[in-house]
Amino acid sequence: MPEGMLVTGATGFIGGQLIRRLADQPSIVVRGAVRATPAGDHSGLIAVGEINGDTDWSEALKGQHAIVHTAARAHIMDDEAADPLTEFRSVNVAGTLNLARQAAAAGVERFVFISSIKVNGEQTTSGHCFTADDVPAPEDPYGISKREAEEGLQQIAEETGLEVVIIRPPLVYGQGVKGNFANMTKLIAKGFPLPLGAIHNKRSLVALDNLLDLIINCIANPAAANQVFLVSDGEDLSTSELLRCVGKAMGQPARLLPVPAKLLQIGATVLGKKAMAQRLLGSLQVDTSKTREMLGWEPPVSVDEGLRRCFKNSQDE
Template identity: 45%
Template sequence: MKNIFITGVTGFLGTSIKSKLCSLDYQVVTAGRITNSYCDVEFDLEKPFDLVKKLKNIDVIIHSAAIVHVMKNKKMADEKYQKANYEATIELAKQAVAAGVKRFIFISSIKVNGETTTGRLPFSSSDLPLPKDAYGLSKAKAEEGLLDLAEKTGLEVVIIRPPLVYGPGVKANFASLVKLATKSMPLPFGSINNKRSFVFIDNITDFIVTTVNHPAAINQIWLISDDEDLSTSQLLRLIIEYSESKAFLFNVPQRFFVYLCRLLGKQNIAERLCGDLQVDIKHTKEALDWTPPYTVQQAIKKTVLSFINKN
């Protein structure tokens, strides 16, 4: 029986990890910014902490807490990400070593690889890091620091780089796309034939639980996805189908759409909707004998039906 310490437990991913581990009868200690009925231990990435005593009987830490949202002030964003995602992560790992924790599972980000695979092969775990923003850089530095600590101390480090995670309760961009597709209106995305990797919340949670025990998981970087990439038009058609929406797609040349977004100063939207971002998980599947338990179709359907039932 392993005792597991989870950070970021009130977040979208952390909540799912806790639920899965508890269902498997693991002993779970949860950490969040405020101690309450859901969080056993106070842990704030932006404040000093000393958790050595709390970690004494812990076997595995799953570190999913992070500062994600981009701030407008670049200097402040750089400092905030550096302190929370890099410095606090390394400090937590050092305290884990001091407490005798055996394994440290770090939820990183595909942004360590870069922002797009348009015009190139899908990202792989062997690629050199090429982060383009402060968030991706902070995650890359944390990975480097953790692997260095593993080499010096024997701490077993597992690094997981997911693309966009979705599922029931998802917010931000994916939720906006679902909301758009469930309205009875024409949508000008029919000719967008890009390819993007996503990962369903239950798929990544299953993978994280796999790495808790797997002997081959340690001191490596793992890319994760649903193993079936979708274009924006394919994704929208699935949402429309499962929601039984009266929305429909019509064709507008992709280059025109990209040009319009750039004209309006929305290049980031054009990249998310039209650009490629693919990850290669062949190594992940073969090395850990793992496959996503849910298909893309099952995952999208579950996500859409949950959204409809809440609205």
């Protein structure tokens, strides 16, 4: 008999594509949880309302064997909330742990939690990569909320026997991606010159298809139970290299000006954009050896192929 699978954030960037991928597997009956049912065809979706510590998941959890929890209050560069940490905790901590407790009570066996590399920290130094077993060092409210959710999930796992799998992705790119990545691609598409041609940092990123492949592995792989995994494409790039690869995939060469990184850092500080500069100029590398060795997993898609898929529709138009 096919096993029930609940995916939260079913209309989101990761959740929506995960449901499409799982729907092709005859051994799984997938159900998507959303805050509100969208217009049009909503077969397979169930509305649960706002996600917080009081959400009632009872209907959504009926008959479910496993959960992939992608729903979250996402990281926001210029958060205008009066108390961002409280807002993040309401959804990302209280909402997550409420779901996990109800899932354990309903007999769900495995809970796959999409966390963030921000739990490890904001940047790495030369010769050092984040690992899954590092002491967590989140710096911003989003990263703190994800770490607190991880701690709560691990406690629930110990108390109830619910198998918890934690995945911490770095920047995820693919069709429908938003945020800074989308903003950069728009500038490249318009031929706008960018002062990032002399950046020699190293950053890990992950194609959406690679992340989905790992999630599906973690749903059923016995070795994944109660583990933390990092994920990436396995090809770390500088910001300059990434933008050139994006331009190539778009068929619109990136126009990059070789402005020294130190000068850009000074300008960003003056303009109050230190966080943005950190993402563009600093390094963030992850070591996925635990993921590869413990799960026997390799990213099926290269950076070039991931970017090609990211812009495939626009290329075909």
